[in-house]
Amino acid sequence: MGKTISFTSKQHSWLFFTSSILVSFGVLIVTIGGSWDITNHLLNRPETFFSPPHAILYIGVAIALASTVIKFFSWKNFQNDIKSQHAKQVKLTILGIAILVGAGPFDFFWHSNFGLDGLLSPPHLFLISGMILCSTASMTSIVRYSNKKLISSSYTLFHFLIIIGLLAVLLSTSGLFYSFSLPFSDTEHFNFNPDPMFAIAFTTIAFPFLFASILYLSSSFVNGKFGIASLVGTLFLIINASTSIAQNSFLMPTLGFYFLGVIPIIIFDAMLSNSKRKLQCIAGAIPGICFYFFYFPLITHTYNEVFSHQIVWPSMTALIYFEMLESVFPLVVVPAALAGILGTIFASKISQKLRLI
Amino acid sequence: MKKLFLYCAIAVSLMAYFSLTLFVMPPNFLEKPKLTPQPTLDVTLDKSKINLGQSFEIKITSKNIGDLADIQIVSIQFPNLAEIGNTVKITEYDFTQSPYYVLVGDEVGAEYTAGQKIVTAKYPSIEAFSRPINTGDQYHIGLQVTPESVGEFVIYVKSVILPHYTDLAHYPQSGILDYQGEYVKAYSVEVSNP
Numbered sequence: 001m002g003k004t005i006s007f008t009s010k011q012h013s014w015l016f017f018t019s020s021i022l023v024s025f026g027v028l029i030v031t032i033g034g035s036w037d038i039t040n041h042l043l044n045r046p047e048t049f050f051s052p053p054h055a056i057l058y059i060g061v062a063i064a065l066a067s068t069v070i071k072f073f074s075w076k077n078f079q080n081d082i083k084s085q086h087a088k089q090v091k092l093t094i095l096g097i098a099i100l101v102g103a104g105p106f107d108f109f110w111h112s113n114f115g116l117d118g119l120l121s122p123p124h125l126f127l128i129s130g131m132i133l134c135s136t137a138s139m140t141s142i143v144r145y146s147n148k149k150l151i152s153s154s155y156t157l158f159h160f161l162i163i164i165g166l167l168a169v170l171l172s173t174s175g176l177f178y179s180f181s182l183p184f185s186d187t188e189h190f191n192f193n194p195d196p197m198f199a200i201a202f203t204t205i206a207f208p209f210l211f212a213s214i215l216y217l218s219s220s221f222v223n224g225k226f227g228i229a230s231l232v233g234t235l236f237l238i239i240n241a242s243t244s245i246a247q248n249s250f251l252m253p254t255l256g257f258y259f260l261g262v263i264p265i266i267i268f269d270a271m272l273s274n275s276k277r278k279l280q281c282i283a284g285a286i287p288g289i290c291f292y293f294f295y296f297p298l299i300t301h302t303y304n305e306v307f308s309h310q311i312v313w314p315s316m317t318a319l320i321y322f323e324m325l326e327s328v329f330p331l332v333v334v335p336a337a338l339a340g341i342l343g344t345i346f347a348s349k350i351s352q353k354l355r356l357i
Numbered sequence: 358m359k360k361l362f363l364y365c366a367i368a369v370s371l372m373a374y375f376s377l378t379l380f381v382m383p384p385n386f387l388e389k390p391k392l393t394p395q396p397t398l399d400v401t402l403d404k405s406k407i408n409l410g411q412s413f414e415i416k417i418t419s420k421n422i423g424d425l426a427d428i429q430i431v432s433i434q435f436p437n438l439a440e441i442g443n444t445v446k447i448t449e450y451d452f453t454q455s456p457y458y459v460l461v462g463d464e465v466g467a468e469y470t471a472g473q474k475i476v477t478a479k480y481p482s483i484e485a486f487s488r489p490i491n492t493g494d495q496y497h498i499g500l501q502v503t504p505e506s507v508g509e510f511v512i513y514v515k516s517v518i519l520p521h522y523t524d525l526a527h528y529p530q531s532g533i534l535d536y537q538g539e540y541v542k543a544y545s546v547e548v549s550n551p
Contacts, residue, residue: 260382267374313427315426
């Protein structure tokens with residue numbers, strides 16, 4: 001005789017929260033696989049679909065898919081008022097995962113028919129859109145679920161779990177921005193490379209905006225408690241260093257330089273937890289300005305298209321990056337600072353909206 | 358007072374950060390000596406004379422005896438042929454990337470510029486390549502050649518490492534220049550009527 005497993009409403013609630021975290025975790029794994037895949041393409045041109053980064057990527061998809069199923073069934077068992085509160089996020093997660101899962105066979109079909117695709121291709125755009133939908137919806141679920149616990153004066157497990165949700169959004173959106181800025185999409189059959197001038201303008205505005213807004217949200221969701229924004233920013237640096245720098249032996253000497261990026265992240269976090277809202281928004285200029293360092297080494301390829309015009313060999317990346325530094329940095333500092341400020345203003349509105357509900 | 362101390366600490370930290378990232382650290386990376394990779398080739402032919410209809414084998418071992426580099430290419434060219442067809446078969450191959458067949462008329466890079474100067478291929482060739490290439494890395498390619506006409510069957514062999522900073526980054530460093538304006542070493546087998 002089969003035994004029916006039944007859950008109490010508290011257990012359903014926990015299942016819902018845990019599965020939301022796991023959806024974000026799955027997307028995070030996908031972004032790590034994706035970032036490693038880009039580096040892999042730059043270093044040794046993998047010639048088949050079946051590469052280790054692709055395996056990591058699809059393990060992430062499997063985690064996100066299984067968690068979405070659990071999330072849906074736990075949500076279905078909620079009482080009506082709570083159910084309607086989370087309905088939009090659950091629907092968006094399902095839509096996101098459907099796109100994400102559909103992107104797999106689409107990508108395989110594309111590889112089979114058109115050979116290796118570039119960074120920006122229809123299946124990759126599908127994949128990234130699915131990731132953004134899933135991660136954003138899950139982060140919203142996590143914040144709404146743990147709202148009261150997040151504003152408590154002492155640190156709880158929720159404060160640290162929310163980091164997964166925020167990182168997934170930051171990395172998946174960074175992936176989308178990379179697609180529209182890196183010149184990696186000129187393939188045998190299609191050339192989806194962005195116009196170089198558009199690419200540098202987009203990079204200079206979009207990345208500072210994104211980074212500042214996610215750091216602001218990290219602090220704001222935990223009621224300005226110091227530490228969470230620093231952890232989100234530092235983990236971003238660690239992930240980027242592991243997938244884009246450490247994989248390339250030529251870039252290993254730049255790790256010390258790259259991890260200095262922890263300093264402005266901690267400074268921004270300290271300002272968010274110790275100042276009034278107006279000053280907090282102005283402080284968004286700090287992570288904004290530093291985007292040129294945070295997004296090393298890949299943005300070298302974007303700015304090289306306009307400022308250096310060299311072949312960016314893996315062994316030449318650091319040299320070209322530092323050669324361009326003195327010409328690029330003075331040009332991007334003001335727009336990047338403004339984009340960072342706008343990012344924090346935008347994030348403060350989003351945060352208010354999410355926490356009011 | 359506490360706030361004043363905090364803002365002072367922030368200002369000092371920011372100044373330190375930007376000084377390090379903009380002025381102190383970049384020269385360390387800009388002043389680094391450029392890497393000097395150096396390819397070598399060991400080419401062996403199992404026969405110097407054959408009869409028409411017979412085959413001979415050519416085995417090539419490439420090695421990087423210099424610094425690590427991004428790509429090492431070994432190019433095996435067939436100036437007597439209009440197309441490779443069934444004349445040349447790869448029997449052994451352990452380079453990290455699949456071999457690339459250059460056809461007559463294909464656009465290829467010239468003068469060691471990695472594609473920044475382009476010429477049209479005048480005869481077919483097979484390009485074997487690995488990336489990245491560490492110091493001491495060795496790769497092998499073996500070919501079985503069955504010439505379809507009598508006379509001297511000529512093979513040109515060269516290796517280029519990219520990025521190409523110095524003359525050490527190609528092998529051979531002197532001799533015959535091919536249509537790409539790059540040095541090659543020539544090998545030949547006498548093909549006679551049986």
